[in-house]
Amino acid sequence: xxxxxLENMExxxxxxxxxxxxxxxxxxxxxxxxxxxxxIAGASDCLEDTLNYQWVYDAVKEExxxxxxxxxxxxxxxxDHLMFYFPQVEAISLSLSKLNPPLGxxxxxxxxxxxxxx
Numbered sequence: 790x791x792x793x794x795l796e797n798m799e800x801x802x803x804x805x806x807x808x809x810x811x812x813x814x815x816x817x818x819x820x821x822x823x824x825x826x827x828x829i830a831g832a833s834d835c836l837e838d839t840l841n842y843q844w845v846y847d848a849v850k851e852e853x854x855x856x857x858x859x860x861x862x863x864x865x866x867x868x869d870h871l872m873f874y875f876p877q878v879e880a881i882s883l884s885l886s887k888l889n890p891p892l893g894x895x896x897x898x899x900x901x902x903x904x905x906x907x
Contacts, residue, residue, distance in 0.1 A: 790824050790826075790879065790880075791824070791825065791826065791827035791828070791831075792822055792823065792824050792825075793822075793823050793825070793827075793840060793842060794820070794821065794822045794823075795819075795820065795821045795823075795842060795845060795846065795849075796820045797818050797819075797820055798818065798819045798820070798821075798846060798849060798850075799816060799817070799818055800816070800817045800818075800819065800850065800853040800854075801814050801815070801816055801817075802814055802815065802817050802853045802854065802856070803815075803856045804817065804856060804857050804858065804859075804860065804863055804887070805858065805887075805891075806858045806859075807891055809891075810891065811856065815887055815888060815889065815890075816887075816888040816889070817853060817860075817863075817885060817886065817887055817888070818884075818885070818886040818888065818898070819849055819853070819867070819883070819884070819885050819886075820883070820884045821845065821849070821871075821881060821882070821883050821884075822881070822882040822883075823840065823845070823871070823875075823878055823880070823881050824878070824879045824880040824881075825840055825875075825877045825878050825879050826877065826879070827839060827840075840875060840877060840878065844874075844875075845871065845875070848867070848870050848871055848874060849867055849870075849871075851870070852866045852867045852870055853867075860885055860887055860899070860901050861901055863885060864883055864885045864901045864903050865903065867883060867885070868881060868883055868903050868905055872905060872907070878907070879906065879907055880904070880905065880906040880907070881903075881904070881905050882902070882903070882904045883902065883903045883904070884900055884901070884902045885900065885901050886898040886899065886900040887899050887900075
């Protein structure tokens, strides 16, 4: 199996339960590891034969631009979007982090991790 990894995609987005999170937003980091067959693209050198990671990035960006209260919800939407629109994907590992979550103390980030296999 081959894997493509998009690491540390950074987004300013308006997710959270608290009112100031919805108005001011926060920084979120998304990383993806996507398993799929790259053997045809490896031989052909043609973009049409592989997973276009610009389209993957655009799909993640689209979901990050839709406000949600919970990072669990955002992560699941991203996963569902990618599995639906990219049938060549065999498995995805996704990590979504919210930096400096408002927990009343110094916390670098809170992260959810999802994995899905067809």
